[in-house]
Each structure stands twice: as structure tokens, then as C-alpha cells.
Amino acid sequence: MTKPRRKLVEVRNLKMYFPIHAGVLRRHVGDVKAVDDVSFDIFEGETLGIVGESGCGKSTCGRAVLRLYDITDGSIKIDGVEIGSKSQSALRKLRPTMQMVFQDPQASLNPRMTVAGIIGEPMDEHTDWSKARKLERIYELMDAVGLNRNFVNRYPHSFSGGQRQRIGIARALALNPKFIICDEPIAALDVSIQAQVVNLLEELQDRLGLTYMFISHDLSMVRHIADRVAVMYLGKFIELAPRDALYAEPLHPYTQALLSAVPDPDPASEERVERIILKGDVPSPANPPQGCNFCNRCPKVMDICREIDPEFRELESGHFVACHLYNDAGQTGASRHEHTQQGEDA
Amino acid sequence: MTTRTVLLGTAAALVLAPASAMAERERGSSGHLNIIYWQAVSTMNPYLSGGTKEMNAASVVLEPLARFDNLGELTPWLVDEIPTLENGGVAEDLKSITWKLTEGLLWSDGTPVTSADVVFSYEYCTHPEGGCSYRDRYAGIEQVEAVDDLTVTVHFEDVTPNPYLPFVGAGSVIIQRAQFQDCLGARAPECTDANFAPIGTGPYVVSNFRPNDVIEFVANENYRVPTQPYFETVTWAGGGDAMGAARAVFQTGEMDYAWNLQLAPEVIEQMEAGGRGELLVDFGPLMERIELNFTDPSPDLPDGERGTREHPHPILSDIRVREALSRAIDRELLTEIGFGPMGMATCNFIVAPPAMASPNNDNCLVQDIDRANELLDEAGWERGADGIRVKDGQRLELLFQTSTNAVRQDFQALIQADWREIGVDTRLRNIDAGVFFGSDPGSNDTYLKFFADAQMYASLFEGTDPTPHLEQRRCGREPQPSTQWQGQNINRYCNPEYDELWAELNREADPDRRQELVIALNDMFVQDYAHLPLVARGRVSAASTTVGGIVMNVWDSEHWNQAEWYRIEE
Amino acid sequence: MLSYTLRRLAFAVPTVLIISLIVFLMLDMAPGDPTGSLPLTIPLEVREQIRQSLGLGEPVFVRYFKWLQMTVITEPLHILAGLTGWDIAPGGPRILSWQTRSPVGDILVQRVPQTLWVVGLGYLFGILIALPIGVISAYRQYSWFDQVGTFVSMVGFSVPTFFTGIVFILLFSVTLGWFPSMYDTTHVVRDWNSFLFQAKQIAMPVAVLALYNASQISRFMRASMLDNLNQDYVRTARSKGMGEQTVVLVHVLRNSMIPVVTVIAIGIPTVFTGAIITEQIFRVNGLGDALIRAIYVSDWPMVQTITFIFAILIVLFNLIADVLYGILDPRIRYD
Ligand SMILES: Nc1ncnc2c1ncn2[C@@H]1O[C@H](COP(=O)(O)OP(=O)(O)O)[C@@H](O)[C@H]1O
Numbered sequence A: 001m002t003k004p005r006r007k008l009v010e011v012r013n014l015k016m017y018f019p020i021h022a023g024v025l026r027r028h029v030g031d032v033k034a035v036d037d038v039s040f041d042i043f044e045g046e047t048l049g050i051v052g053e054s055g056c057g058k059s060t061c062g063r064a065v066l067r068l069y070d071i072t073d074g075s076i077k078i079d080g081v082e083i084g085s086k087s088q089s090a091l092r093k094l095r096p097t098m099q100m101v102f103q104d105p106q107a108s109l110n111p112r113m114t115v116a117g118i119i120g121e122p123m124d125e126h127t128d129w130s131k132a133r134k135l136e137r138i139y140e141l142m143d144a145v146g147l148n149r150n151f152v153n154r155y156p157h158s159f160s161g162g163q164r165q166r167i168g169i170a171r172a173l174a175l176n177p178k179f180i181i182c183d184e185p186i187a188a189l190d191v192s193i194q195a196q197v198v199n200l201l202e203e204l205q206d207r208l209g210l211t212y213m214f215i216s217h218d219l220s221m222v223r224h225i226a227d228r229v230a231v232m233y234l235g236k237f238i239e240l241a242p243r244d245a246l247y248a249e250p251l252h253p254y255t256q257a258l259l260s261a262v263p264d265p266d267p268a269s270e271e272r273v274e275r276i277i278l279k280g281d282v283p284s285p286a287n288p289p290q291g292c293n294f295c296n297r298c299p300k301v302m303d304i305c306r307e308i309d310p311e312f313r314e315l316e317s318g319h320f321v322a323c324h325l326y327n328d329a330g331q332t333g334a335s336r337h338e339h340t341q342q343g344e345d346a
Numbered sequence B: 001m002t003t004r005t006v007l008l009g010t011a012a013a014l015v016l017a018p019a020s021a022m023a024e025r026e027r028g029s030s031g032h033l034n035i036i037y038w039q040a041v042s043t044m045n046p047y048l049s050g051g052t053k054e055m056n057a058a059s060v061v062l063e064p065l066a067r068f069d070n071l072g073e074l075t076p077w078l079v080d081e082i083p084t085l086e087n088g089g090v091a092e093d094l095k096s097i098t099w100k101l102t103e104g105l106l107w108s109d110g111t112p113v114t115s116a117d118v119v120f121s122y123e124y125c126t127h128p129e130g131g132c133s134y135r136d137r138y139a140g141i142e143q144v145e146a147v148d149d150l151t152v153t154v155h156f157e158d159v160t161p162n163p164y165l166p167f168v169g170a171g172s173v174i175i176q177r178a179q180f181q182d183c184l185g186a187r188a189p190e191c192t193d194a195n196f197a198p199i200g201t202g203p204y205v206v207s208n209f210r211p212n213d214v215i216e217f218v219a220n221e222n223y224r225v226p227t228q229p230y231f232e233t234v235t236w237a238g239g240g241d242a243m244g245a246a247r248a249v250f251q252t253g254e255m256d257y258a259w260n261l262q263l264a265p266e267v268i269e270q271m272e273a274g275g276r277g278e279l280l281v282d283f284g285p286l287m288e289r290i291e292l293n294f295t296d297p298s299p300d301l302p303d304g305e306r307g308t309r310e311h312p313h314p315i316l317s318d319i320r321v322r323e324a325l326s327r328a329i330d331r332e333l334l335t336e337i338g339f340g341p342m343g344m345a346t347c348n349f350i351v352a353p354p355a356m357a358s359p360n361n362d363n364c365l366v367q368d369i370d371r372a373n374e375l376l377d378e379a380g381w382e383r384g385a386d387g388i389r390v391k392d393g394q395r396l397e398l399l400f401q402t403s404t405n406a407v408r409q410d411f412q413a414l415i416q417a418d419w420r421e422i423g424v425d426t427r428l429r430n431i432d433a434g435v436f437f438g439s440d441p442g443s444n445d446t447y448l449k450f451f452a453d454a455q456m457y458a459s460l461f462e463g464t465d466p467t468p469h470l471e472q473r474r475c476g477r478e479p480q481p482s483t484q485w486q487g488q489n490i491n492r493y494c495n496p497e498y499d500e501l502w503a504e505l506n507r508e509a510d511p512d513r514r515q516e517l518v519i520a521l522n523d524m525f526v527q528d529y530a531h532l533p534l535v536a537r538g539r540v541s542a543a544s545t546t547v548g549g550i551v552m553n554v555w556d557s558e559h560w561n562q563a564e565w566y567r568i569e570e
Numbered sequence C: 001m002l003s004y005t006l007r008r009l010a011f012a013v014p015t016v017l018i019i020s021l022i023v024f025l026m027l028d029m030a031p032g033d034p035t036g037s038l039p040l041t042i043p044l045e046v047r048e049q050i051r052q053s054l055g056l057g058e059p060v061f062v063r064y065f066k067w068l069q070m071t072v073i074t075e076p077l078h079i080l081a082g083l084t085g086w087d088i089a090p091g092g093p094r095i096l097s098w099q100t101r102s103p104v105g106d107i108l109v110q111r112v113p114q115t116l117w118v119v120g121l122g123y124l125f126g127i128l129i130a131l132p133i134g135v136i137s138a139y140r141q142y143s144w145f146d147q148v149g150t151f152v153s154m155v156g157f158s159v160p161t162f163f164t165g166i167v168f169i170l171l172f173s174v175t176l177g178w179f180p181s182m183y184d185t186t187h188v189v190r191d192w193n194s195f196l197f198q199a200k201q202i203a204m205p206v207a208v209l210a211l212y213n214a215s216q217i218s219r220f221m222r223a224s225m226l227d228n229l230n231q232d233y234v235r236t237a238r239s240k241g242m243g244e245q246t247v248v249l250v251h252v253l254r255n256s257m258i259p260v261v262t263v264i265a266i267g268i269p270t271v272f273t274g275a276i277i278t279e280q281i282f283r284v285n286g287l288g289d290a291l292i293r294a295i296y297v298s299d300w301p302m303v304q305t306i307t308f309i310f311a312i313l314i315v316l317f318n319l320i321a322d323v324l325y326g327i328l329d330p331r332i333r334y335d
């Protein structure tokens, strides 16, 4: 079961800075470093979970990967094609292969378009199908996501939240994408419906061989769906590991703190960790602390953390972490970074 | 009053137009004329409006038997001569006057003008339900009798030394009986077509009337002077504002004549520099004055007694105070600031016609603060710590009101400063003109109730005879509760000598003696400082330099000789 | 929607009636006097007779009901008869203006064309200018175009129309002599030349109003576009690979238009009311001019009728705006 897999997505040193302007003349006075030098791969058919507190840059990262932003720096390869520096017009032809399911199903659907319009629009743009063919495909997609065909001419507002998210998913699937970023697709839904939508996503993945980047702040949901999990803090990846490794043995103090706060599904478990309460607030991404981004809140902070930003490096096979605790003094600052990752079966 | 018998319009025409040019002019030869009235004309029937603008517009269509020329002298219009005692037209007992219509006069529809039309005009305006604005022109008439087709005799109830009110001047015009006979009384407003396009004897006929907007005229084919009017068509535009009207004459040349340009003197000056037009100013009886209240307006008095002669004014009953207030005012300065070339400082109650204006009162023209202070000292008013005079514990404090109007508020401020110099503390108040000049007996803010110590406004009289105007200041003519606060003796003046002198004037028929009496009454009134004349105000219009024949007239319609206006060919 | 509209309409009737009663009573109690603007030479006894002849002797409620009946039935029928030539004009008294002593309805019919032309075109051009400016300003927020647009609309909005009007007249009429400074309401368009003249005389007042309206509406458009540009559904549209033009003009613009359209609809009554100043400056004797002059001379029948019409228009266009909102925005449902 450990056959090497093809990398579908390769991201290197991705930076997405939002400029801050101030004053009457709107001079450039600084940047919000929403995503600051992030590198990772996603293998074909897997689900990479991204977790982190709200505001840490998850959505920005996802949007940047799909080039919904003009990125500040870095390289993004999807299915072997470098898209990091492509113009938006050149990207349009590639859009069908990479799609996104958004967090707020209400806001992400144009309120003045019917279901048919929303799902069918990309077909108008990217195919020369006949009307009937398009309608057929729309019905097909509605069936696939479990929407009643009769609702095809309704407007999004007349659906429930879960149904709307199904429309969002159907829309993303319209032109057979390979890669879908799900940006907290269930965060806005009722708990009872969350499972249905997640199951739908998993089922579609199995059926269509999709690759997901699954963004969430909900650690247990990520544990359920992801093969590998990355933890983000203040614009950076601080730990990335196969799911079981991460949940069993979190290395980064931030990851440890996050996991300690997750209600254990099995209260009898002996492995219950003491809950770690983090002090202080998350710093502003416009003005991150010197050294390690986490140094002002880290329970295990050392002097070096306040000076040098720890490197994101592979500690064990497939387990990356950015923390001085795991660095020998001699290794610190050395560029020993390798981008060979092993995928693991879930 | 002297009367002249001259052929229609010739006097003016001879003075103004070179004889050679006149020979070539014919009816319609001058083409089109544009007139702008920034206050638009709302009806062509002056009897239903009373406004000057309506009277002026109607005057090119509807005409009286006689009108006043630019000097204020009676001129025969639809008659051949003015009836007088000498020519037998006025009866020896001064109780009737007989007019003889010019022979062959036609209405613009081609029918003859007869004495029946004259009688009908009287009936129309005196109908009790008609609400005729010029009703007072026909007051005191017993009967108007059509003696024959062209002869009309007006029988008065009493001795009437001035019989030249009915059918004289632009206000009391002759309307066509055939057109208006179904429009008497309450039905008058229903005759919209007639009211908007009356059939007349004047030089023009209405071809299109849009109320409060525009009137289009064409020359009257049946006009009695075959060569007139010189302008074939006239557009009489209305609306916009005074500034725009002035601009259209002086600067853009879009308009040939603009009426009533009440603008700040400096604005007028600047506009004139445009060079396309000239300002026409003439002075009539309109005069800006301050009335001093002879009665006590104190709100502490019970209703029905406040502002009546029962309670003389505690301060202003003293003539020395009134004179001091008069002398402290700088009239020349007020004139310059408020009216420039359109005003003339004055000390007279009757400022025009020139023959009636008294030469005896020019002493007030120069401000004399020292004399004013002396007078107040004499009257026992002593300066208090704050500079305001006090007498028997009462401060010399006056409430001074007027209507809301930029010039009047400037005047108020200047006069307040002048009075302050002589130790008078003045409180100012201005009231919306619609309220101030309204006659609602329920309102305490009308100029009629005069619940203040001093108030400023302008007033005038119709025609050239000041007798009715002088009559207003008689004892008992003041607004009071028993008259629902109606009456024109605004300052509640009461002087038996004045009343006697006026009665004499009202009996007198000799023009020269009448003139003397008018001046004597005027002098008595102003030397009593019963009110303080400030500025005689001129009528101001503007005309394009390309239009000739215009003779400004403050005694009648400005368009009295419209038929003779012509385009000056370059 | 239909039942909602009908219900609102039914509700509008008492609203308008109450407004009319309030307007009538307020004017009736107003301290103005229709004879107050007459020359002072007219004696008080005569003034009293004039007041009687204007029908002021009757009790106020009698006059109100007479007036209401004439405004709602007599005058509209007369106007309709005048326009169509049908013989439906009822007999009996009509509302007479105190100034002109002629039926108010006839005057309004004369006044409406120029108001509609001048103010309507001013509004129309204002909208046509405002929409693209608002869209581009929002799309290129903080660009020089947006900055200039913001500045111009601030100026257009804060500088009163009487000022721009006079500047226009001084520049284009007095100095350059391109356009007439006074509007000729009797001008009839018959051929190319007379059309040209009409275009010339209408140019300045329309420009003044268009500038003023455009500066307001472009601000609305810009704000509404900005609201929508940052919405998720725009990102969705981009992620679908739609062209930028489609994204902005189809997705964003159509959603942004919803509030703008309602603002425009609510503003339409001002096409009839709002140009009093501009009408006076350019001597366009329209409805605004009729109203203000009637107020000056206390011509209450005229003022009452015009304000009543305005009240109806305002109530009606508010209703239209609501209904439009419901039609344009599928999220809104009135039942
Ligand atoms: N368009 C933008 N302009 C400026 N700052 C932004 C923008 N989008 C996101 N940010 C900032 O970037 C940071 C990361 O935001 P986001 O990616 O939405 O966080 P998450 O999805 O993890 O909650 C936040 O501080 C946010 O304020």
C-alpha cells in the first residue's frame, strides 16, 4: 500500500502579502503577511487538511494556490503546469481543472442566478455544448450531489444551507476538475448537516478520483477526512505530517496546544493530555514578532526563538516541523531542506 | 392740475424720434420685440389681479379714456379732450363729468367702441361679488350714464373736485361688453378665455397666453393710428429672476426690455458695463419710510386696548424724541447703500409728482447727531451707564420691525447704529413679507396692527392726486379693533388741524390752490415728525440700446406708449 | 408579489388622503394672505371683497371636500379630456388658481412638458453618466480615475445648482454666446433647425442638473459596486474561469444595480419637484417654478394641488421602488 504517488500540486515559497496603504496619498506603509513563505505538495487522490485558528491565513493560502490572487512570490505547479506567474487571462483556460468550494454557501452563490445558471455558467464559458447537453450535465451534477432536479430554476436563497453547499459542490464539479480546495465547506452549516456534506465530499472523491485541499479550523473533522494534515500559524506552516502521526505525536508546541483543546471522542482514553491554555493574543500578520512567529505565546519558548525564525524541516519521514526544540545547535540556520515527502495511505 | 389736449402720443413721439426716421416707419416695420418680466404675468384682466405686472401687460391691449403721461399730466386717450370746468365737461357743482369718445374707435375684433362698453366696465368692476381690484376707482359714483353712443356721464354722490379717477389710468380700463357680459360678479373667474385674451383697443392683440409664463402679442389690425404699432409681434416672457432679466438685456442681448430690476446698485453698475442696454429710472410716489407709533404697543395692555389711541405711546408722544430720531438718521448713506441711482433721499411724505413735492423740508437730509442729542437732553432723557438714555427709570428702548428683505435689514442695522449714537437702544425684528403686509386681523405681526414702536416699509398712491393718500392720516382712520384692524393711518396720527386742512383740500377744485394745500398738509405731517421719510424709490427698468421710443412713466403703465416703440436701425 | 402590490396600493390611498388633509389645513392656517402681495394702493375693503370672491368665506372642511373632489375627479377628467379630445369633462366648478383665476389643471398641463424635458433629461443624463463612472471608480478603487471622480462628484454635490447655473450662463451665454440664457417655453420643434435650437436652449439647464444628479448617483453606484466586488460569489465567478468583463458586468454590476435602481426610482419624484432653482435661473417655467411662485403669493389652491400631486408621486415611487427591489432581488419576497 505504500506505492509512491504522483504529485498533483507543488507549492514552493508561496508568499501572499496584502499591502497596507495609509494617509491621504495612500502611501504603502507595510504588508499583511497573510501567507509567508509556505511550501508543500499534494499527491494525487489524497486529502491534505489545513488547520489553524481563524485569521492565520488558511483561506488566503487556498485562494493563492488557485491564483484567485496575484501572488507576491513563489511557485505553484498544478498537474505539472506552473501557474504561479501566469496572467489571469492565461489562467482562465486552466480553471476547470482546479476548483474551490467556499465557506459561506450563501455568499458564494450569485443571488441573482438560478441553480442552472450557477452550475451551467462555466460550461458556457469553457465548452461548446448544446443547450440540451448542458442541461443534461446540470441534471447529472444535481443528481451527483443529491439535489432534486426540479429545483433547477430556483434561486439560491430558497435553499437550506446544506443544499446550497451542494449547489456549490455541483458547480465546482461542473467541468471535471482534478483538484478541489474546500475552504471550511461545513463551517457555516448545522452540525446535523455537516456530516452529510463531508460524506458527500468523500464519496465524490472516491468516485471521481479527486484531490482535496481541505481547510478547516475543526481538528476532529480534519482527522476524519484528511490523509495528511498541515498546521498553520500566522501565515506559516509550522507542522505537517501524516494524520495519525500528527494526532498521536504532535511535535510543535502549538499543535500540542491545539490538540489538547479538542474534546476526545473517547472519554475513557487514558492518553488524555492535560489541556494546554495559550496565553496572549495572536500577533497581527502585519507585524509578526521577531524570530519564531509563535515565540510570544509558546509555553516552551527559548532565547533563540526570539531571534531566529525556525526552519520548516522534515524531522522524521514525512513529518515536518518548524521549531527550535527539534534543532541541534549546529543545524540551526543550515539549509538542509529537502522536498522529498512520502505519502501514506490513510 | 393742468390738462392738455394734444393728439394722441404726438408729444412724446416728437420729443423722442427724429422726424425723418418717423416718416419711414409703418405698422409692423420694426419686426419682433422681446420683453422680460421676471415676475410673470398671471392674467390679462387687470380687474382680477391688481398687480402692477398684470396692469402693465394689459395696458397694451386694454386702455382707459385718459391716462397720465410721463410728467404725471392727464392725456386724452380714447377721447379727444379732457373734460374740464372750462370746456364744460365737468359740471359746475363738481358732481358729474362727461366724456366723449373719439369717433370711429374700433375694438380689435372690428366692432365699434361705444358708451355701453364704458358703462359696462363700471358695472363689471363694481359688482359686489366680483372682487375687482380697482373697485376704489369707482367709489362714490351714483350712476354712469350712456348719454348717446359716444357720450358717457359719471354722476358722483358727492362733490368730487377730482373727477379723474374712473376710467383714467392703466388700472381702470374699458373692457368690451360683448366679451364680458356673461362674466359679471362671481362668474368673472370662469371666463378664462376672456381674462387671458381680452379684446381691446390698444396696439396689440393677445395671440397666446400662458399664465405665469409667456404672452405672445401681434399688432392690432384695427388700431386707431394706422402706422402703429411699429413692432409687428411682441413676446412678453415671464419668470426667472431679476438678475437673469438684467443679464438678458445688458449682457446677452436676448431681451429688449426688462421690467422692475430691483438689484443691488453695484450689480446694476456692473451689468450696465455690458453696453447693450441702458437703465431707465423715474421717480414716482413710492417712498420708503419709518412710521413712529403714537400708541402704546405694550403687550401688558389688555387686548382691544393695546395699540389704540386710548394709550398714547410713553416715549414717542414727545415730538422732541421723534425729531431726534429723524435727525440721527443718515439718509444719504441709506440711499447710496440700498438703492444707488434708483433712490433719492427725501424728507417729504408726498414726494411726487414734482409739482406737489414740498421744497420746505430739506433740513433732514443731513444727519445731525448733535442736534438729536440736544433734543433728547431737553426732553429729559439722560444717558445711563451703558450709554442708553433713561428717564424716570424707563430706558429709551424701541422695537423696530419691518418685512424680511435684504435692503430693509441693511437699513435696520444702519439706523440701529445711528440711534445707538444718540443713546437709543433699538431691538430689530423682521417679519415675512406675506405676513407683515397681510391683513389677517388674527395675526399680531401685520404692519396694520403695528405692535412695535417703529416700523419701516414703502408705500405709494395711485395716479397723481395725493388727496386719498393724505386722507389716510386723518383721525379715526387708524387700524383699531372696531375696524378689524383695517385702516391706513398706520402710525395712529391724530391732529384736528390736519383733518380740517384736508377737508378744505377735498372741497377745492382749483388746481393751483389744491397744490398749495397738498404741500401744506405734507409739511404739517412731516414737521410733526409723525413719520420719518427716508428714500424716494424709483421705478427701474432696462431697455436695449436698439429700441427707441420708450418713455418711462411712473404715473401710468410703463408701456403706455408701447405703440411708438421701434427698432433703431444700425 | 401582486397581492403585496395591491395591498400596498390600498394602503397608499389613506396615506395620500391624510397627507392631503394635513397639507390643506396647514396652508389654510398659514399666516399668508392671498391679497398680501397686491399693491398697497388697493384699499382694505377691496381686499376683503377679493378674499370673499376667492371663496374664503366658507368653513374650512367644506372647502377641503370641495377641493378634494375637484382634485381627484374634476381636474383629472378635464386634463384627460384636453389630451384626448373625449367629451368627458364634467361641468361644475374647477380648482381656480388665485393668481390667474384659471383652472389649476390647465396650468399644470402647460407646465409639465418643459419640466419633464429639462429635469427628466437632467436625471436621465445624470444616470447615464453616473453608472459607468461609479463602476469604473469602484473597480479601480483609489486609482487616479477614482480620485478625480470622487473630487468631481464632491464638487458637483456640494456646489449648489444656482451657482453652477450662473457660472454656466456667464461662461456659455455671456462670454461665449453659445447658448441662450433663457428658455423659450413656446418654442416648437418642427425641423432640424428648430430642433437644434431646442437642443441649445435645453443644454445648460440639463447639464447643470445632470452634473448634480450624476455626482449623487455615481457615489451610490460606486459604494454598491465596492460592496459586491469583495463578495464570495465574485470569487466563485472568477474561479469558474469567467472573463473579467463577465465577472464585473454580469455578476457584480447586476447585483450592485439592485439598490441603485431603487434609489433612482425613489428619486424620480424629484424630477418634478427638485428643479425649482434651476428652473428659475434658466427661466424654464415648469412645475417647480409654478409651485414656488404660488407659495410667494399665497396661491393656496395651486400650492395644495401641486403638493398633493407630489405626495402621490412620492408614495407611488416608493412603492415602485419596493416592488422593483422585489423583482430584481430574488432574495426578497413580499407576501
Ligand atoms: N484582501 C485582503 N486584504 C488585506 N488583508 C487580508 C485580505 N484577505 C485576508 N487578509 C488578512 O490576512 C489574514 C489571513 O486571513 P485568512 O486567510 O482569511 O484567514 P483564515 O482563513 O485562516 O481565517 C487575516 O489577518 C486577514 O485580515
Ligand SMILES: [Mg+2]
Pocket: A055, A058, A059, A060, A103, A184
Ligand atoms: Mg477563512
